[in-house]
Amino acid sequence: GEDVEQSLFLSVREGDSSVINCTYTDSSSTYLYWYKQEPGAGLQLLTYIFSNMDMKQDQRLTVLLNKKDKHLSLRIADTQTGDSAIYFCAEIFTGRRALTFGSGTRLQVQP
Amino acid sequence: DAGVIQSPRHEVTEMGQEVTLRCKPISGHNSLFWYRQTMMRGLELLIYFNNNVPIDDSGMPEDRFSAKMPNASFSTLKIQPSEPRDSAVYFCASSFQGGKQYFGPGTRLTVT
Numbered sequence: 001g002e003d004v005e006q007s008l009f010l011s012v013r014e015g016d017s018s019v020i021n022c023t024y025t026d027s028s029s030t031y032l033y034w035y036k037q038e039p040g041a042g043l044q045l046l047t048y049i050f051s052n053m054d055m056k057q058d059q060r061l062t063v064l065l066n067k068k069d070k071h072l073s074l075r076i077a078d079t080q081t082g083d084s085a086i087y088f089c090a091e092i093f094t095g096r097r098a099l100t101f102g103s104g105t106r107l108q109v110q111p
Numbered sequence: 112d113a114g115v116i117q118s119p120r121h122e123v124t125e126m127g128q129e130v131t132l133r134c135k136p137i138s139g140h141n142s143l144f145w146y147r148q149t150m151m152r153g154l155e156l157l158i159y160f161n162n163n164v165p166i167d168d169s170g171m172p173e174d175r176f177s178a179k180m181p182n183a184s185f186s187t188l189k190i191q192p193s194e195p196r197d198s199a200v201y202f203c204a205s206s207f208q209g210g211k212q213y214f215g216p217g218t219r220l221t222v223t
Contacts, residue, residue, distance in 0.1 A: 033211070041217075045212070099154075
């Protein structure tokens with residue numbers, strides 16, 4: 001069935017790189033997304049990748065897509081305390097327009 | 112652009128009362144989505160509209176929930192009667208032609 005899975009928690013030190021991973025089940029989706037949610041706030045669209053791409057870089061963010069393994073990752077370079085938040089990967093499954101979200105990964109950045 | 116606007120930001124009500132949540136999508140967007148976020152179930156779609164027409168309401172929990180979109184710039188989600196298990200954060204999002212979805216700040220609903 002339709003499913004998007006993420007690990008629940010990641011802790012890194014300030015200045016290190018963070019890698020948040022996601023696996024999904026629908027290989028025919030067109031776009032995959034990363035959203036950021038800070039405490040008590042809404043979801044902020046961080047970045048997205050088109051399914052025919054392997055990698056997309058946007059400043060400190062790098063998205064890697066492995067379609068064979070149905071694996072998506074978000075790398076944050078030089079992680080800052082302001083990056084502490086919950087990160088959701090999301091996919092639009094075939095035949096739908098709504099997003100299906102993973103459970104979210106809580107990123108904790110230690111000074 | 113002001114982004115997606117939701118009101119109220121917080122709502123506390125007693126069980127059995129009617130609750131109405133409001134959303135104004137980004138101007139020019141023609142798809143509108145209502146999502147609910149809870150600790151137990153995460154983020155899940157309730158309903159979405161395309162060009163003001165409800166397309167997929169399979170996520171609406173039961174008949175107590177209803178949603179309307181009378182025009183391109185306004186939508187409501189109504190719960191009547193409300194129950195404690197409806198306590199959650201309700202998000203509205205909008206997009207253009209099924210593209211990137213932009214979320215509002217959410218309405219935190221507490222039903223006592």
